[in-house]
Amino acid sequence: xxxxxxxxxxxxxxxxxxxxxxxxxxxxxxxxxxxxxxxxxxxxxxxxxxxxxxxxxxxxxxxxxxxxxxxxxxxxxxxxxxxxxxxxxxxxxxxxxxxxxxxxxxxxxxxxxxxxxxxxxxxxxxxxxxxxxxxxxxxxxxxxxxxxxxxxxxxxxxxxxxx
Amino acid sequence: xxxxxxxxxxxxxxxxxxxxxxxxxxxxxxxxxxxxxxxxxxxxxxxxxxxxxxxxxxxxxxxxxxxxxxxxxxxxxxxxxxxxxxxxxxxxxxxxxxxxxxxxxxxxxxxxxxxxxxxxxxxxxxxxxxxxxxxxxxxxxxxxxxxxxxxxxxxxxxxxxxxxxxxxxxxxxxxxxxxxxxxxxxxxxxxxxxxxxxxxxxxxxxxxxxxxxxxxxxxxxxxxxxxxxxxxxxxxxxxxxxxxxxxxxxxxxxxxxxxxxxxxxxxxxxxxxxxxxxxx
Amino acid sequence: xxxxxxxxxxxxxxxxxxxxxxxxxxxxxxxxxxxxxxxxxxxxxxxxxxxxxxxxxxxxxxxxxxxxxxxxxxxxxxxxxxxxxxxxxxxxxxxxxxxxxxxxxxxxxxxxxxxxxxxxxxxxxxxxxxxxxxxxxxxxxxxxxxxxxxxxxxxxxxxxxxxxxxxxxxxxxxxxxxxxxxxxxxxxxxxxxxxxxxxxxxxxxxxxxxxxxxxxxxxxxxxxxxxxxxxxxxxxxxxxxxxxxxxxxxxxxxxxxxxxxxxxxxxxxxxxxxxxxxxxxxxxxxxxxxxxxxxxxxx
Numbered sequence: 001x002x003x004x005x006x007x008x009x010x011x012x013x014x015x016x017x018x019x020x021x022x023x024x025x026x027x028x029x030x031x032x033x034x035x036x037x038x039x040x041x042x043x044x045x046x047x048x049x050x051x052x053x054x055x056x057x058x059x060x061x062x063x064x065x066x067x068x069x070x071x072x073x074x075x076x077x078x079x080x081x082x083x084x085x086x087x088x089x090x091x092x093x094x095x096x097x098x099x100x101x102x103x104x105x106x107x108x109x110x111x112x113x114x115x116x117x118x119x120x121x122x123x124x125x126x127x128x129x130x131x132x133x134x135x136x137x138x139x140x141x142x143x144x145x146x147x148x149x150x151x152x153x154x155x156x157x158x159x160x161x162x163x
Numbered sequence: 164x165x166x167x168x169x170x171x172x173x174x175x176x177x178x179x180x181x182x183x184x185x186x187x188x189x190x191x192x193x194x195x196x197x198x199x200x201x202x203x204x205x206x207x208x209x210x211x212x213x214x215x216x217x218x219x220x221x222x223x224x225x226x227x228x229x230x231x232x233x234x235x236x237x238x239x240x241x242x243x244x245x246x247x248x249x250x251x252x253x254x255x256x257x258x259x260x261x262x263x264x265x266x267x268x269x270x271x272x273x274x275x276x277x278x279x280x281x282x283x284x285x286x287x288x289x290x291x292x293x294x295x296x297x298x299x300x301x302x303x304x305x306x307x308x309x310x311x312x313x314x315x316x317x318x319x320x321x322x323x324x325x326x327x328x329x330x331x332x333x334x335x336x337x338x339x340x341x342x343x344x345x346x347x348x349x350x351x352x353x354x355x356x357x358x359x360x361x362x363x364x365x366x367x368x369x370x371x372x373x374x375x376x377x378x379x380x381x382x383x384x385x386x387x388x389x390x391x392x393x394x395x396x397x398x399x400x401x402x403x404x405x406x407x408x409x410x411x412x413x414x415x416x417x418x419x420x421x422x423x424x425x426x427x428x429x430x431x432x433x434x435x436x437x438x439x440x441x442x443x
Numbered sequence: 444x445x446x447x448x449x450x451x452x453x454x455x456x457x458x459x460x461x462x463x464x465x466x467x468x469x470x471x472x473x474x475x476x477x478x479x480x481x482x483x484x485x486x487x488x489x490x491x492x493x494x495x496x497x498x499x500x501x502x503x504x505x506x507x508x509x510x511x512x513x514x515x516x517x518x519x520x521x522x523x524x525x526x527x528x529x530x531x532x533x534x535x536x537x538x539x540x541x542x543x544x545x546x547x548x549x550x551x552x553x554x555x556x557x558x559x560x561x562x563x564x565x566x567x568x569x570x571x572x573x574x575x576x577x578x579x580x581x582x583x584x585x586x587x588x589x590x591x592x593x594x595x596x597x598x599x600x601x602x603x604x605x606x607x608x609x610x611x612x613x614x615x616x617x618x619x620x621x622x623x624x625x626x627x628x629x630x631x632x633x634x635x636x637x638x639x640x641x642x643x644x645x646x647x648x649x650x651x652x653x654x655x656x657x658x659x660x661x662x663x664x665x666x667x668x669x670x671x672x673x674x675x676x677x678x679x680x681x682x683x684x685x686x687x688x689x690x691x692x693x694x695x696x697x698x699x700x701x702x703x704x705x706x707x708x709x710x711x712x713x714x715x716x717x718x719x720x721x722x723x724x725x726x727x728x729x730x731x732x733x734x735x736x737x738x739x740x741x742x
Contacts, residue, residue: 010181010255014742016168030207031216037695042212042671046642051454051676062454064673064689064696065546065680083208119170119742123209133698134552143218145734146199148315152730153195153222155311156349160273160303170742178725183739196739197731203699212671219739317730348728356725 013116017087020120027083027123031143033068033133058136059129070131071138076147081125087118170196171257176232177352181255184229185221191265195224226261227270227300228353233258234275234292235355243278243289246271273300294361301350301362308346319345344368444523444632446539449487453638454543454676459629460536461527463575467534470496471580474572475618476565478585479511479626481557483653484660484682486634488545490564491537491626493618494577499532503617510614511627523628526621535625536571538564539633542679543640549681552700561587566600573601581605583619585612641675655684668692 030048052061052070059070075081130137130144137144167189175182185194197220204216230250237249246267252258268288271277274297275290312319319341347368351359363370449457474494481488495503506525514522526533540560548555565584572579582601586593586608594608609615613623634653639646646667651659664685667674670693678685727737 009253010172011257012172013257014170016170016185018168027209028207031218032205032207033203033699034205035203035216035697036205036212036214036671037697038212039214040212040671040694041210042207043669044207044210044212047669047672047675048207050642051640053452053454062543062547062676065543065550065685066698067547067551133700142201142733142735143199146197146218146220146736148317149197149220149734149736150222152308152311152315152317152349153197153220153224156304156308156353157223157225158307159225159270160300160307172740175738178738181740183742196742197736198739199735200737201735203697219742220736345730349730352728352731 011115015116015118016084017118017120020122021082021124024082024121024124027125029081029083029125029128030070031073031128031130032063033131033137034063034066059131061131067134068131069134069136070129071136072127073130073144073147074127075125076150079150081128082121083123083125084119085122087120171255171260173229173255173258173261174232174252176228176354179355184224186260188260188263191263193224193226193229193261193264194221196221224353225270225304226264226267227274229258229261230267230271231274231292231297231354231358234271234290235358238292241291243276243291245287245289249290273297297358298362298365301354301358302366304350305343305346305362305366308349309342312342312346317345340368444629446629446632446636449539449541449633449638453487453541453640455541456544457539457541458536458571459539460571460575461530461534463534463572463577464495464530464532466496466499466532467494468576468578470498471578473497473500473581473583473618474569474577474579475612475616475620475622476568476582476584477511477613477619477623477626478561478565478587479623479630480634480653481561481587482655484655484664484679484684485542485650485653485677486637487542487630488540488561489537489626489630489633490540490561490568491535491622491629492565492568492572493526493533493535493621493625494572494579495533495618497580500617502529503533503621506621508617508620508624510611510620511623512613514624516631519624519628519631522621522624526624533621534572534577535622536568537625537629538568539629540564541676543676546676546678546680549679558588562593562596566597569597569601569604579604582607583612583616584608585619585623586610637677639675639677641672643675646675655682660684661688664688665692670694 028044028049030044048061048063052059054060055069057069059072061068061070130141132138132141168185168187170183170185172181173184174180183196185196186192187194199218199220201216206213206216230246233250233252237244247259247262250258250261268277271290274293276293276296277291278289343366347359347363347366351362354362444459446457446459448459472494473496474492476490476492478491479489480486506522506529508522508526511519526535545557545560548560549557565587569579569582579601582597582604584593584597584607590608590610594606597608598604598606607616612619614620647663649659650663651657653660655661661684664674664678665688667678668688673680673689673693674685680686680689726732731737
């Protein structure tokens with residue numbers, strides 16, 4: 001979202017294609033306790049999924065010769081998980097017309113807005129498998145704490161009562 | 164093509180840095196974006212691996228926190244001004260989108276004095292920042308945050324490590340002052356330092372040592388069960404738009420950039436996609 | 444040998460055993476321990492025990508058991524069948540340690556080296572015989588590591604038993620030779636019928652001896668590197684040969700206990716704030732720090 005210049009004016013808007021939210025197919029997600037240094041296609045269904053075992057204290061699998069132990073995490077009620085993907089820059093005059101009918105901020109600025117970008121959801125999820133290195137992540141896992149944020153945020157940002 | 168949903172960068176009222184927010188123009192709502200970021204994580208997403216393991220949370224934010232930044236800035240001129248002259252920003256011109264949010268007049272009552280009668284001709288209201296009103300408004304924010312901290316069983320004790328070994332109800336043993344301090348700290352993440360200090364004095368809290376970095380808190384006691392949000396989320400559900408979480412897809416190239424000399428390269432942290440699906 | 448349990452799950456440990464001959468519960472027995480497949484980078488390692496009453500040792504010797512390495516595969520198979528037929532006085536038990544178990548043990552946060560794994564497995568099998576009621580009087584073990592320390596440890600663990608740990612025990616003592624045959628037969632069969640946990644197409648089985656210095660094995664490893672997952676779990680990831688191929692030909696993976704030059708320590712809360720030289724004006728509230736949350740400044 002930043003431009004190369006130091007004090008760049010942040011004009012860019014990243015439009016989320018609403019149709020992609022409607023149509024996003026469900027995805028299977030695993031959060032691993034290691035950083036794979038690249039993002040790329042990977043045969044998860046051939047190498048990883050078939051190796052998952054239900055152990056006495058939860059799920060077990062291994063990755064790169066290391067033992068992982070895991071558990072299912074659900075997205076809190078009221079939220080939906082989406083996998084988002086950059087869908088490129090605006091191509092002026094060639095943009096598709098999906099979902100623009102209810103737009104109350106029409107394209108009067110069109111010529112100026114060619115620095116805008118689009119993203120879209122490629123998938124949705126309602127939970128994921130959380131893996132720990134050799135131990136089950138458990139209730140103290142940071143990401144579990146993070147998932148409690150929306151309910152606290154709702155309280156902080158609710159309108160205050162009138163006097 | 165434009166959708167009603169867009170991410171823009173606006174000034175963060177706490178840090179003053181550019182920060183991502185999400186507008187839902189259809190529902191006329193503003194969201195802040197928090198990102199879960201911990202070392203040594205990656206995603207498997209279907210048949211792919213995604214470095215970084217980021218998880219973004221989009222949650223509604225009270226736009227008054229952002230407006231307050233501009234109202235305080237404009238107050239240096241010491242006069243009543245119409246909102247569209249207040250909310251201007253050379254660095255973050257998208258701030259004008261804030262003006263499209265609903266019920267601004269009602270919101271602004273909490274933090275400004277207003278005049279509307281004199282210039283009724285152009286139907287503009289004129290506002291002036293009021294520190295007194297703002298502090299009272301923030302006090303209410305702190306109070307409702309305290310209530311939520313209690314229902315959500317957040318461990319607010321400063322003695323985190325000492326209490327981490329107690330399993331059950333240490334939350335009930337936390338002192339009221341701990342809750343207020345903690346809530347003050349949370350609300351302070353949405354206001355400038357100066358205002359945070361004023362609020363601290365107003366609430367008669369001890370000197371905010373809490374704002375010092377890193378309390379010794381490796382073990383976090385969290386509520387055992389995710390607590391249902393008190394807020395009714397169904398109102399975000401219309402048009403299939405829910406509070407949104409997402410995975411940040413980064414390019415392989417971006418990852419590589421971290422190791423590469425960045426000079427002369429444009430836009431290092433621009434975008435996520437592994438593959439750009441440019442549609443025409 | 445019925446290795447069906449191994450087929451069902453080739454990711455952990457699989458124990459097989461013969462019925463205990465009734466006489467072994469009555470008379471003092473001699474028990475041999477040996478292993479097969481310790482060195483290879485591929486497939487499981489098998490530990491076996493074989494036992495018979497001291498009074499029947501001559502009958503066991505009469506089978507002409509010998510160090511399994513000196514026998515052909517068919518001779519080993521024939522001898523194993525013979526031992527089965529002599530089930531009225533010869534008993535055996537074995538543990539198949541999957542390559543995945545070996546990898547995850549050796550690569551664990553707390554490193555569990557192959558010697559310890561071997562010692563513990565051997566000890567476990569002797570204990571298993573005792574638990575089954577075998578009257579073990581003497582134990583003969585082919586050494587792993589230094590024979591003296593190993594012998595001391597075993598002797599301490601089994602004070603009532605006369606323990607002998609010796610190099611080349613598999614050639615010296617028929618009961619150890621018998622154990623080595625059990626282990627080798629199981630290992631060969633497990634490797635031959637290896638049930639890959641992964642869904643792999645057109646996997647070629649021409650991996651040579653499985654020993655790291657075999658060019659065929661090395662070529663097979665190189666051919667079957669998967670950039671993200673590395674190898675199938677048939678491979679012992681903990682072997683240097685496997686690791687150096689991964690370093691060169693697979694994507695990098697960082698664990699919190701990975702040793703790197705720039706690491707400040709495991710799981711540091713503040714580490715990402717110090718990236719670059721930029722100092723944040725204020726850290727986020729501890730609520731956010733404890734949950735790894737921060738305001739997004741980029742997408």
